Amino acid sequence: MRRCLLLLVVLAGFVGLTGAPASAHGFSSVVYADVTSDQPNHVRIRLGLEYDLLVVSVASAEHDDGFYQDGQPAWDDGDYPAMVEAVRKHAAAITGYVGQRFTVRTGGGKACTPTMEPDVSAELNQTQDVPYATVRFDYVCPEADETDHGHVIRSTLFADSEGFVKQTKTVLTYEVDGRSGSAALDDAHASFSTEQAWYQRFWEFFRLGANHLLTGLDHILFLVALIAGSRRLREVVLAATSFTVAHSVTFILAALGVVSPPARIVEPTIAFSITAVAAFTLWRLGRSRGRASDLDPGGEGFLGLDRVGWIRLAIVFCFGLVHGLGFAGALGITSSFSWQLLWSLVVFNLGIEAVQIGIIAAAFPLLALLRRKSRTLYLWGTAALATGVSLMGGFWFVERIV
Structure with a gap:
């Protein structure tokens, strides 16, 4: 059973590394x-x-x-x-x-x-x-x-x-x-x-938002990195909330034409964010020196987060701002369309959130169960997953820069 669980986690990291398209956004229009x-x-x-x-x-x-x-x-x-x-x-x-x-x-x-x-x-x-x-x-x-x-x-x-x-x-x-x-x-x-009818139009944007996250492997890997680095449900909920708030802010700002950074900056930064969040998890694993107990949350600070938890939350929020620009870029938002499209874009964002919640609901309980059954297996599995995600993000970063 343990070997099967480990194999599944390693395969997940391997698929993230080898099964991804060369670029999540580079060949669409x-x-x-x-x-x-x-x-x-x-x-x-x-x-x-x-x-x-x-x-x-x-x-x-x-x-x-x-x-x-x-x-x-x-x-x-x-x-x-x-x-x-x-x-x-x-x-x-x-x-x-x-x-x-x-x-x-x-x-x-x-x-x-x-x-x-x-x-x-x-x-x-x-x-x-x-x-x-x-x-x-x-x-x-x-x-x-x-x-x-x-x-x-x-x-x-x-x-x-x-x-x-x-x-x-x-x-x-x-x-x-x-x-x-x-x-x-x-x-x-x-x-x-x-x-x-209006609800048919809104459904189109909801579906489009859900489909964008499902087919945007870079956003999915960022979410996987968040889940893998979360030590308990509270952390993954707060991280996902922080990510949602951040990308919603820049998504709406882009819809209103307030910000419009070029894709040549946004796309490599999204790739870098995947590597950064996964590398943060690997750094914590390295510091633990194989002792799973060292990864347990320390103390009860504000919102139940310790210093490491708050640092991670800040990293997630900052990169979430960039991902919001990537979501906006998926629709090629320009100010000339913004006001008339605003409510439809909100629905597009809701489609993204629905898939995000579904991924968290499916993945986090499995990792939590693995952690409870075998701390050692959890450490190795998390390390393999974070390594695969980090390498994929690094590959995308170099590719998008070049």
């Missing part, structure tokens, strides 16, 4: 969409698209090598006027690509036809830290009849099947058909109706 209607039978779409991804996707899908030849050097040089010129020059290919993957239909299922408008711009997206192109389309819809209530919008832009990125999200706001709101689309849930 966010599409911004603003949907309005200023006249009957017309739906206007403003799309924010990652520029280099637009170039390779359109060039590949539409067999337009000219767009790649014009657009890629402009992106390499950071020449925004040249980027805009390349988009305008290849409007037909871009319309062909977008028209097949961002569709608008009437409530009765009639397709609307897109036309790309000449108003194009390109600029650096501060949150994603990459150039974005903003293109506008006018979708002309057939005359409405008694079956046409609302519009159905579907986005499969930059889908996984194209092979360039994975888990692209389309975050949109809309004010059409006398309704306004926001929605989040991905490969699994690619369409929505402007007639859907």
Whole structure:
């Protein structure tokens, strides 16, 4: 029994080290969409698209090598006027690509036809830290009849099947058909109706938040490091609460456009936080010299934490602030969308918390049982887990810096 338990813990650390993707966030993208209607039978779409991804996707899908030849050097040089010129020059290919993957239909299922408008711009997206192109389309819809209530919008832009990125999200706001709101689309849930209820819209963001934590291995490993280093339930609850408060603060601040540090700073810091928290656990294990009793909480300070407990809590809070920026970056939040998306983003955050609570509820009792049954086995298992997590965080840190 003891050998099986030890094997499970060691395997968990090994999976964290070898089974992870090269980067938890580095190969995904966010599409911004603003949907309005200023006249009957017309739906206007403003799309924010990652520029280099637009170039390779359109060039590949539409067999337009000219767009790649014009657009890629402009992106390499950071020449925004040249980027805009390349988009305008290849409007037909871009319309062909977008028209097949961002569709608008009437409530009765009639397709609307897109036309790309000449108003194009390109600029650096501060949150994603990459150039974005903003293109506008006018979708002309057939005359409405008694079956046409609302519009159905579907986005499969930059889908996984194209092979360039994975888990692209389309975050949109809309004010059409006398309704306004926001929605989040991905490969699994690619369409929505402007007639859907508010709770359906909120469910999309809750699901998206839960899915982000489940697929964001760096955040999960940080949580695992918290659990492994907690000596009793009170510590893991306080650590998780501290982490939640911290990342909620920066998440909302990013939603309001108050802070927007670039991803090239946020992502390596998240990776470093994983290593730091796991290394703190290893340092404590090293100081104990194999004596599990030395890891027991000492004294009863404020909230039942001793000096080591408070130091760890401070570390968790500081890094939680950075993780909040990472969560915000998952949706590519910019100030132009913030107010209308605010409540949806709160629900996104609730989805993150639901998964976080589930992981703690599943993992901590197992470690507590292992600690009670065999202190020695607990020490070795915790050390193996913390080592695997620390090495994975270090690997990500170097990779994201490079």
